[in-house]
Amino acid sequence: QKEVEQNSGPLSVPEGAIASLNCTYSDRVSQSFFWYRQYSGKSPELIMSIYSNGDKEDGRFTAQLNKASQYVSLLIRDSQPSDSATYLCAVNSGYSTLTFGKGTMLLVSP
Amino acid sequence: DVKVTQSSRYLVKRTGEKVFLECVQDMDHENMFWYRQDPGLGLRLIYFSYDVKMKEKGDIPEGYSVSREKKERFSLILESASTNQTSMYLCASSFSTGAGELFFGEGSRLTVL
Numbered sequence: 001q002k003e004v005e006q007n008s009g010p011l012s013v014p015e016g017a018i019a020s021l022n023c024t025y026s027d028r029v030s031q032s033f034f035w036y037r038q039y040s041g042k043s044p045e046l047i048m049s050i051y052s053n054g055d056k057e058d059g060r061f062t063a064q065l066n067k068a069s070q071y072v073s074l075l076i077r078d079s080q081p082s083d084s085a086t087y088l089c090a091v092n093s094g095y096s097t098l099t100f101g102k103g104t105m106l107l108v109s110p
Numbered sequence: 111d112v113k114v115t116q117s118s119r120y121l122v123k124r125t126g127e128k129v130f131l132e133c134v135q136d137m138d139h140e141n142m143f144w145y146r147q148d149p150g151l152g153l154r155l156i157y158f159s160y161d162v163k164m165k166e167k168g169d170i171p172e173g174y175s176v177s178r179e180k181k182e183r184f185s186l187i188l189e190s191a192s193t194n195q196t197s198m199y200l201c202a203s204s205f206s207t208g209a210g211e212l213f214f215g216e217g218s219r220l221t222v223l
Contacts, residue, residue, distance in 0.1 A: 032210050043200055043214035044153070088153065092210040096141050096160070097168070102152035 002027040002093050006101035014109055019076040021104050023089030026070070032092035033065055035074045038103065039085045048074060079108045113137070114215035116201050122221045129188040131218050133201030139213075140206040142184035143168075144176065146197040147217075153200065159184055160206060191222045 003026040013019045021035075032051055036044035050056045050063040050072070062075040072091075076083055086105045090098040117132035135142065143158040145168075155168030157176040165176050173195060177185045184203075188195055198219050202212040 034210055036212075043217050044212075045214070046211055049211060090210060096204055096206065096210060097143070097155060097158055098210045098212065099155075100145075100153040102150070 002030075002091070002099045004089055004091050004099050004101035006087075006089050006104045008102060009105040010107045011104055012107045012109065013079050015079060015081060017079050017108075019079045019083065019106055019108070021074040021076075021087050021089075021106065023072045023074075023101055024070055025072070025089075025091045025099075027091065027093060027099075028067075028070065030091045030093065033063070033072045034090040034092075034098065035061075035063060035072075036088040036090060036100075037085045038088060044088055076106075079106075081108045081110050084108045114201055114203055114213050116199075116215040116218045118218050119216060120219050120221075122223065123191050124223050125192060127191050127222075129191050129220065129222075131186040131188075131199055131201075131220070133184045133186070133203075133215055134182050135184075135201075135203040135213070136182065137203065137213070138181065139203035140181075141204045142178065143202040143204075143212065144174075144184065144186045145200045145202065146170070147200055148197050156186065156199075188220075191220075193222050196220060196222045 035048040038044040048063040064073045086103040088103045089101040093099045144156040159178040201215040
């Protein structure tokens with residue numbers, strides 16, 4: 001069974017701080033990694049994808065991938081209260097299907 | 111914008127009833143998925159389809175079936191609803207080359223009494 005592990009949180013950070021969200025996965029052959037954001041009562045939306053080792057930056061968001069350690073992270077710089085949501089890590093598990101972690105709740109306080 | 115539309119946002123059904131959840135996407139996506147989301151368990155894949163009339167079991171297919179007669183429409187069927195199928199059901203779609211870039215519908219919250 002392929003597994004994706006995340007700390008459930010909540011992770012609390014003050015406005016303007018860097019939020020660091022982490023994820024580990026069990027399937028060593030996974031090639032594609034995603035971060036979805038889910039606001040309370042809403043459906044998940046894709047915010048970042050990463051396919052190769054290293055960092056990928058998009059605005060205030062940076063995804064980091066280390067395949068040797070089977071580790072993916074998401075950094076949110078200058079966190080805003082509007083970033084408060086649950087962040088889901090997802091790993092491609094074949095046939096374009098994803099295995100999702102249970103999510104980390106992020107709370108950004110003004 | 112991609113639009114994935116689920117037919118019902120909220121449903122209340124009785125144990126033993128047959129339940130249909132319908133999903134339509136307007137982006138000509140090849141792949142369609144049904145997930146359920148439960149507190150503490152996260153998103154779990156029920157079934158998916160990568161082409162018309164094709165279906166594949168996900169991680170938790172027991173108690174469910176699906177139908178894909180047209181490319182844009184993917185239906186989830188609960189033949190005899192049970193209380194443990196009370197959940198939020200999420201439909202998603204993607205291109206065949208999407209490598210996991212899923213677009214989700216708004217969800218259908220099903221309560222089985």
